[in-house]
Amino acid sequence: MLGTRLFATALSVYRSFSTKSGDKVTYGVQKIYKRKKNARIQWTDQQKQIIYAIRGRKSVFVTGSAGTGKTFLLEHIIKLLRKQYRPSQVFVTASTGVAACALKGQTLHSFAGIGFQMADRDTLLNRVFSDRKACSRWKKAKALVIDETSMLDAQTFDNLEFIARNIRQVDSPWGGIQLEVSGDFFQLPPVKSKGCFQNSSKDDKEFAFEADCWNSSFHLQVELEEVHRQSDPQFIKLLQSIRRGKVGPEELEYLERFRSLTTTDSSMVPEIYPRNADVKRVNEDRMKSLNNEVLVYSAVDSGIEARRKLEGIVPYELALCLGARVMLTKNLNPWRKLVNGATGTIVGFSNIDGVNEDMFTDDEDGEEDVLTDDDVDDETIDVAMSRDGLLPMVEFDMGTTMVIKPATWVVKEGDKVVAERKQIPLMLAWAVSIHKCQGMTIDRLKTDLSKVFEYGMAYVAMSRVRSLEGLHLSGLDPFKIKAHPKVERFYESLAIEKDENCEPDYIKPKEDSRSIPFDIPNKKSFGRRKFRFSLTRLVSSR
Numbered sequence: 001m002l003g004t005r006l007f008a009t010a011l012s013v014y015r016s017f018s019t020k021s022g023d024k025v026t027y028g029v030q031k032i033y034k035r036k037k038n039a040r041i042q043w044t045d046q047q048k049q050i051i052y053a054i055r056g057r058k059s060v061f062v063t064g065s066a067g068t069g070k071t072f073l074l075e076h077i078i079k080l081l082r083k084q085y086r087p088s089q090v091f092v093t094a095s096t097g098v099a100a101c102a103l104k105g106q107t108l109h110s111f112a113g114i115g116f117q118m119a120d121r122d123t124l125l126n127r128v129f130s131d132r133k134a135c136s137r138w139k140k141a142k143a144l145v146i147d148e149t150s151m152l153d154a155q156t157f158d159n160l161e162f163i164a165r166n167i168r169q170v171d172s173p174w175g176g177i178q179l180e181v182s183g184d185f186f187q188l189p190p191v192k193s194k195g196c197f198q199n200s201s202k203d204d205k206e207f208a209f210e211a212d213c214w215n216s217s218f219h220l221q222v223e224l225e226e227v228h229r230q231s232d233p234q235f236i237k238l239l240q241s242i243r244r245g246k247v248g249p250e251e252l253e254y255l256e257r258f259r260s261l262t263t264t265d266s267s268m269v270p271e272i273y274p275r276n277a278d279v280k281r282v283n284e285d286r287m288k289s290l291n292n293e294v295l296v297y298s299a300v301d302s303g304i305e306a307r308r309k310l311e312g313i314v315p316y317e318l319a320l321c322l323g324a325r326v327m328l329t330k331n332l333n334p335w336r337k338l339v340n341g342a343t344g345t346i347v348g349f350s351n352i353d354g355v356n357e358d359m360f361t362d363d364e365d366g367e368e369d370v371l372t373d374d375d376v377d378d379e380t381i382d383v384a385m386s387r388d389g390l391l392p393m394v395e396f397d398m399g400t401t402m403v404i405k406p407a408t409w410v411v412k413e414g415d416k417v418v419a420e421r422k423q424i425p426l427m428l429a430w431a432v433s434i435h436k437c438q439g440m441t442i443d444r445l446k447t448d449l450s451k452v453f454e455y456g457m458a459y460v461a462m463s464r465v466r467s468l469e470g471l472h473l474s475g476l477d478p479f480k481i482k483a484h485p486k487v488e489r490f491y492e493s494l495a496i497e498k499d500e501n502c503e504p505d506y507i508k509p510k511e512d513s514r515s516i517p518f519d520i521p522n523k524k525s526f527g528r529r530k531f532r533f534s535l536t537r538l539v540s541s542r
């Protein structure tokens, strides 16, 4: 493995020296340096506070509207936690397989070893006790990351806390595991409440924040306020209204006015549907209508359960043809906006030998791209994936053209990879489901909101785009844009806490805060509650 990495690194450096001429000879090395320098992120104060708290080994719940950088921050926090503890002591999970794969983690269920059959908490505990590996994961864990909590139910959250305490034999929340939980409850709710739009009875716990242990699980709960995905303040305001299910005549009029100005060719724009059947139908019809030769990429699997475990995350067979509209399903190059959700058109199929040259596509400013360490694993291209070893060349809507190499999806149980699939990180994108696009940034989309059947669906669909120019909207029915009343109350309680503590003894994070986590007088006397009050503007109602 190390040998392959070294070889690939050497190869990529060699290419950047050998394939270019004149004053660009040393360019590859310079570019790597420049990238690293440019890659410094300007964290917002709230994001810094969370990072600071994580370094102080506090458990944190991070929420916020779509595009406030929850996932972006989470990726950074995972790196921090892995340095803070040992990588094998940090478990990265998500409530859904798609979200787990995006973080190179595993589903929460698979980490926990509780299986999918409903049972009371004692039965679940026995299940985990009888699973040696699951038991060892719980005992070993120092930090547990859970993403997309909006889709996790209260009972599971409580059960897992009970299991953690009992297996670890430590009588503190989650048996002393540091938690980093992330999600926006105004987005898609737990699957249990599917097809809803009805209020459940008062005692019927649904969302994770209703779990008995929710408040005692966190030292700090923060609602990120600064939206990064969109920059137009009016659009951000509109999305906030939709998030909270409060679309009035003013918002409708604004949208209507904007719609008449939208001139983009909508045949190129992905259609976002609430139901998978519509997605499948539209994609198949559009592909047929092109009448071009279809290339089918069969995934390369390892692990006997790869098919079952990766079902619904990445397809075993991917059919593509010239002219097909596609969307990236992995983050390839964030600097060039080649991220999960970037759309484009297949403009050709390139022989594998041509790939590396094509990877050096010019940037808009005439600079070249180089392979960095992160790309090295992808160097091993499985030629057997498609007939003739042809790889799709995609012209992305933002201008870059790239040959897309296979990427790898892994399913882990603990530290062990139990299933692995190599496939081209693309999906047909004439149509996409709302569930599939949660978490994505999409440049332009078309959606008919008259078909939404779930809380948060309209908001998830509309908040994917960066600007209103990218949104082709129809069927906006104000009565179908609803926020769950329980969710509204939860966020109201966060806001009340924020107001009560609006002039917190604001502690600015220090550059190197790891050795002295909090510069607070009387540090020893600070329990969870005091810490909360002094650190952040938004805290739990414990």
Ligand SMILES: Nc1ncnc2c1ncn2[C@@H]1O[C@H](COP(=O)(O)OP(=O)(O)OP(=O)(O)O)[C@@H](O)[C@H]1O
Pocket: 041, 042, 043, 044, 047, 064, 065, 066, 067, 068, 069, 070, 071, 072, 073, 184, 228, 229, 438, 439, 440, 441, 463
């Ligand atoms: N501090 C920051 N400065 C600049 N850009 C940022 C910052 N934080 C996040 N971003 C950018 O904001 C965009 C949205 O981030 P991200 O996808 O993490 O949001 P999110 O809150 O997880 O959204 P969603 O709820 O829709 O999944 C990304 O393109 C990310 O690079």
